[in-house]
Amino acid sequence: MSEYRGGAQARTALARRHRVRAWEPLPWIVALGFFFAFPKHLGFGTEVLVTILFALSLDLVLGYAGIVTLGHAAFFGVGAYTVGMLAKHGLWNEPLTSLALAGIVGAAVGLGSGLVLLRTRGLTLLMLTLCTMALLEEAGNLAHTWTGGFDGLDSLPIAPLLGRFEFSPLYPTTQYLYVLVVLFLCFVFVRTLVYSPFGQSLTGIRENILRMPAVGAPVPRRLAVCYTLSAGIAGIAGGIWAQANAYVNLGTLGLDRAATVLIMLALGGRGRLYGAFVGAIAYMVLSHFLSKIYPTAWQLGLGLLLVVIALFAHNGILGLGETVWRRLRVSRPLNMGAPQHRTPNPPL
Amino acid sequence: MTAPLLETRALTRNFGALLATREVDFRLDAGARHALIGPNGAGKTTLVNLLAGVISPTRGQVLLKGRDITGVGQAERVKLGIARTFQINRLFRGLSVLENVYIAVAERMGVAPSMFRPAGRRTDVVNESMHLLDTLRLTADAGRRVSELPYGRQRLVELAIALALSPEVLLLDEPAAGVPSAESHIILDAIDRLPPEIAVLIIDHDMDLVFRFAQRITVMVSGAVFASGTPREIGADPEVRAVYLGQTARG
Ligand SMILES: Nc1ncnc2c1ncn2[C@@H]1O[C@H](COP(=O)(O)OP(=O)(O)OP(=O)(O)O)[C@@H](O)[C@H]1O
Ligand SMILES: [Mg+2]
Numbered sequence: 001m002s003e004y005r006g007g008a009q010a011r012t013a014l015a016r017r018h019r020v021r022a023w024e025p026l027p028w029i030v031a032l033g034f035f036f037a038f039p040k041h042l043g044f045g046t047e048v049l050v051t052i053l054f055a056l057s058l059d060l061v062l063g064y065a066g067i068v069t070l071g072h073a074a075f076f077g078v079g080a081y082t083v084g085m086l087a088k089h090g091l092w093n094e095p096l097t098s099l100a101l102a103g104i105v106g107a108a109v110g111l112g113s114g115l116v117l118l119r120t121r122g123l124t125l126l127m128l129t130l131c132t133m134a135l136l137e138e139a140g141n142l143a144h145t146w147t148g149g150f151d152g153l154d155s156l157p158i159a160p161l162l163g164r165f166e167f168s169p170l171y172p173t174t175q176y177l178y179v180l181v182v183l184f185l186c187f188v189f190v191r192t193l194v195y196s197p198f199g200q201s202l203t204g205i206r207e208n209i210l211r212m213p214a215v216g217a218p219v220p221r222r223l224a225v226c227y228t229l230s231a232g233i234a235g236i237a238g239g240i241w242a243q244a245n246a247y248v249n250l251g252t253l254g255l256d257r258a259a260t261v262l263i264m265l266a267l268g269g270r271g272r273l274y275g276a277f278v279g280a281i282a283y284m285v286l287s288h289f290l291s292k293i294y295p296t297a298w299q300l301g302l303g304l305l306l307v308v309i310a311l312f313a314h315n316g317i318l319g320l321g322e323t324v325w326r327r328l329r330v331s332r333p334l335n336m337g338a339p340q341h342r343t344p345n346p347p348l
Numbered sequence: 349m350t351a352p353l354l355e356t357r358a359l360t361r362n363f364g365a366l367l368a369t370r371e372v373d374f375r376l377d378a379g380a381r382h383a384l385i386g387p388n389g390a391g392k393t394t395l396v397n398l399l400a401g402v403i404s405p406t407r408g409q410v411l412l413k414g415r416d417i418t419g420v421g422q423a424e425r426v427k428l429g430i431a432r433t434f435q436i437n438r439l440f441r442g443l444s445v446l447e448n449v450y451i452a453v454a455e456r457m458g459v460a461p462s463m464f465r466p467a468g469r470r471t472d473v474v475n476e477s478m479h480l481l482d483t484l485r486l487t488a489d490a491g492r493r494v495s496e497l498p499y500g501r502q503r504l505v506e507l508a509i510a511l512a513l514s515p516e517v518l519l520l521d522e523p524a525a526g527v528p529s530a531e532s533h534i535i536l537d538a539i540d541r542l543p544p545e546i547a548v549l550i551i552d553h554d555m556d557l558v559f560r561f562a563q564r565i566t567v568m569v570s571g572a573v574f575a576s577g578t579p580r581e582i583g584a585d586p587e588v589r590a591v592y593l594g595q596t597a598r599g
Contacts, residue, residue, distance in 0.1 A: 007478060010446045010491030014474060018466035197454045197470060198463040204451040207440035214400070214438070215452040215513060216426030217460065 018195035027277055031180055035173075042176045048284050049179040050241045055264050055276035056183075056190055057233035062262070063271030064194055065226045066206030067118070070258055071129030074113075074136050075106040075231040077253020079238030082106075084248035085146055087156040095161050099182070099239045106235015107228045109136075114227035118220060121209075130255070137253050152249025156242065167246065175244040182240055186233050191273060193229070202226055206271070263302075267309055269316030278317050351414050353378045353547050354430070354517050359398060359408035368394040369405070370571040376517065380547045383558040386568035387591075392551045393435055395568070396519045399549075400432045401425040412517075426455075431515035433506045435522045435551075441495040445486055448494055448505055449477040452512035477512065484508050484538055500531030507538060518542070520550040524557075559583065 034045050054076055061067040079102035086101070087093040117128045140147045147153065160166045165174040193199050201222060205212050212219045242248040251257065260283070268279020286305070290298035313320040352375035361369040368391045376382055384392050397403045399410060401422040409418045412428055420428070440448045454460045454473050468474065481487050484504055489497060494505055503523060510518060524535045536557060542548060552558055558565060558579075565582040567575040575581075575588050582588055 006488035006492075007481070007490045010444060011474060011478060013444075013491055014446055014450070015468035015471075017468060192466075193463050195466045195468075196463045197459045197465070197467045197473070198461055200447065200451055200454065200467045201460045203443060203447075204440050207442050208438050211434075211438040211440065211509070212451075213422040214402075214426065214432060214434075215509060216423050216455045217451075218423055222461075 018191075027274070028180075028184065035176055035180075039171075039173070042172045044284075044288070046172050046175045046179050046244050048281060049176070049183050050237055050244065051261070051264070051280040051284060052276050053179070053183045053186055053240070054234055054237040055261050055268070055280045056187060056273075057230045057237060058261050058265055059270055059273065059276050060190055060193070060202075060230040060233070061227055062265060063275065064199060064206060065202040065223060066209070067223065067227065068122070068126055069129040070126050070255070070262065071131075071133035072230075072234055072261060073253050073255070073258035074129075074133040075110055075234035076238035076241070076257060077133075077136060077140070077250075078109050079103065079106045079235030080242040080248040080252040081140065081147060081238075082235070083158075083239040083242040084153045084156055087158055088148075088153040089146075090157075093157055093159045095158055095167075095178070095243055099236060099243065102239025102242075103232045103236040106238065107232030109235075110231020111224060111228040114224045114231070118223045118227060130258075133253060133255065133258060137250055140250055140253065148249075150250060152247060152251075154247035156246045156248070158243050158246060167243065169246060172244065179240055179244060182236065186236065187273075190233070194273065198222075198225075203271075263306060265316075267306070267316055269318030272316075272318050275316055275318050282317060352376060352411075353380075353413060354399065355411045355414075356395075356399070357409045357411070359395075359405050359410065361394060361398060361403065361405045367571050369398060372408070372568075372571075372573055374566065374573065374576075376547050376549055378516070378547055379545050380549075381561055381563045382547070382549045383562035383565045384549060384551045384568060385553070385555075385558055385565060386574070390568040391571040392568055393521055394571075396432055396521050396549070396551065399517075399519060400430055426513055426515075429514075429516035430519070431510040431513040431517070432519035433510045433521055433523055435525055437502055437506050439494045439502060439505055439509070442493065444491050444493055445481065445497070445505055445508075446474075446477055446490040449480055449508050449512050450474065452509045453477045453480070456513050480508055480512055483541070484511070485534075498531070500527045500534055503527055503535050504538060507535070511542075515546060517547045518549070520548065520552075522551050522553070524552065524554065 031049070035042065038045065058072050061069060082102040082105045083098050086098050092098055113132050117125060117132065120128060141149055158167050161174055161178055167174050194202070201217055204217065205219060205222065209219065238252055241252065264279035264283045265275060266279070267282055268277065269275035287298065287302060290301045294301065309316060315322070354376040356372050356374045359369055359372040359374070360367070372395060374395070384395065386392055394403070398405055401420060405418065409416055411417065412430070417425060417428065440451060450467065450473055453476050454467070454470070457473060459470055459473055478487070478490065481490050484507065486501070486504055486508060489501060494502060497505070507523060520539070523539060524532045527535060539550070539561065550561065562579055565577065565579055566573055567582060567588055569591055574591065575585055577585070
């Protein structure tokens with residue numbers, strides 16, 4: 001390949017990578033289609049959408065900045081309790097503003113804990129995120145006059161959306177569309193972020209955290225910003241979950257939720273934006289059916305699948321797809337002449 | 349005599365009982381071509397780490413243009429014009445060559461914190477990165493993932509990242525280390541073509557390179573400066589020949 005073509009290709013790849021691909025509207029069309037095709041399963045659909053949003057927030061820290069955390073449910077829970085306590089105690093129940101508050105409180109807790117925690121790395125960081133979450137959970141348990149303790153808060157009186165659309169637990173049409181719109185907005189935000197110079201510097205931190213200070217990057221500050229934004233989105237996910245279900249309990253900030261979302265992201269493929277979608281859907285659909293077929297041992301099936309993913313598809317389902325796609329393209333005769341210059345950061 | 353660009357005064361660093369740097373008084377002049385040599389474990393990398401602010405000294409000072417920067421961190425020193433390469437590659441291995449350089453250029457131009465414009469739309473950063481790759485003859489590899497490149501080319505990317513910071517002081521820690529001799533000329537050519545206004549400190553074990561490249565040579569042994577002078581003085585110093593040069597194939 002000539003110098004000129006190699007350089008021009010690299011330049012074009014970088015200039016175009018943020019462009020919307022032809023297939024990108026597809027997930028949103030499917031989500032809308034689901035609304036009309038499965039009116040009886042909108043409750044499940046809403047749960048999936050919230051989970052995607054939560055997984056997306058984790059992707060920002062884990063997939064892009066490379067921060068391995070086991071405590072991300074802390075922010076989900078903080079957001080959920082913000083909405084829950086405000087509504088239950090008759091303080092505030094307008095959905096949009098309380099959702100914004102859930103995001104702000106999540107972000108604030110993210111910033112506060114991030115400033116301390118992000119000074120550490122690896123296993124220490126993992127343990128500290130876990131401990132922070134456990135502390136919050138215990139605090140939630142102890143402050144039961146406010147949080148309802150172990151039982152949580154139920155029958156939250158959430159006001160109608162925009163003053164018109166009721167949240168009905170039996171026919172969650174409002175919830176589904178509401179969550180879909182919020183997910184879309186958050187997705188656009190995250191997508192913009194990861195393709196920006198800031199996002200590029202996050203990938204730099206992920207790829208080599210030791211090199212970054214040597215190029216003059218204020219690594220702790222950048223990580224704190226990323227962690228705060230991610231915690232804000234997780235807070236929104238938790239807040240909207242509480243609104244959609246009209247209840248909140250300690251399970252929103254437990255290890256179970258934190259570990260599950262991590263598994264989903266690994267399953268779908270981290271650092272790929274759509275990994276959150278694929279992982280959350282694959283996990284939830286699989287566990288849904290496995291639990292029906294093998295009510296007693298379904299988690300075994302999930303465990304086995306994870307082992308397979310970890311061993312053979314390090315980058316999750318999307319990573320596997322990319323590899324197969326590349327092989328197919330390389331073996332096409334049309335491309336045999338020129339060496340393949342792969343795009344290192346695939347659009348997925 | 350003009351004030352040195354970068355200077356150390358009685359710089360000392362120990363790792364437990366080990367004195368890795370002892371009372372080093374070192375100076376690097378603007379636009380210098382300075383070589384740092386010494387046997388393995390002499391403390392050369394440690395000195396570079398102290399100059400770059402990766403580690404802080406136990407005692408002593410580092411001064412840049414007369415200003416005490418001993419307490420200034422690594423990232424801030426980069427902003428002050430000190431860049432370095434690593435003896436063992438520290439690259440963004442999963443990213444393209446262009447992205448590797450982009451990260452550094454964006455950081456220098458203050459673009460890196462920006463969140464809402466696509467990175468590829470910052471043509472100023474992209475152009476500058478491509479121009480740099482051009483001068484290092486890396487253009488053809490710009491789109492390739494760094495981990496797919498031969499080691500010699502990776503060493504060139506290591507250099508490119510440092511140059512992307514437009515340094516006044518460039519610290520090169522064994523830039524050709526690990527590169528097969530058939531490829532090492534790529535690195536050496538690139539070093540020869542470095543802009544003359546950059547002050548270069550190079551650590552290397554290749555005496556032919558050192559004596560050809562350097563205007564000044566500092567010899568370190570066991571953490572201390574053993575000798576310092578022009579290549580001619582160092583080459584003629586019997587003690588240096590005894591402790592160091594004698595062991596290598598020179599002369
Ligand atoms: N972080 C550290 N902790 C403990 N000891 C260290 C550390 N860094 C370096 N040393 C020790 O300090 C001494 C000097 O090491 P340094 O890497 O500076 O040598 P060098 O001159 O660069 O050697 P080489 O030519 O092999 O690269 C060695 O004995 C090394 O083991
Ligand atoms: Mg060394």
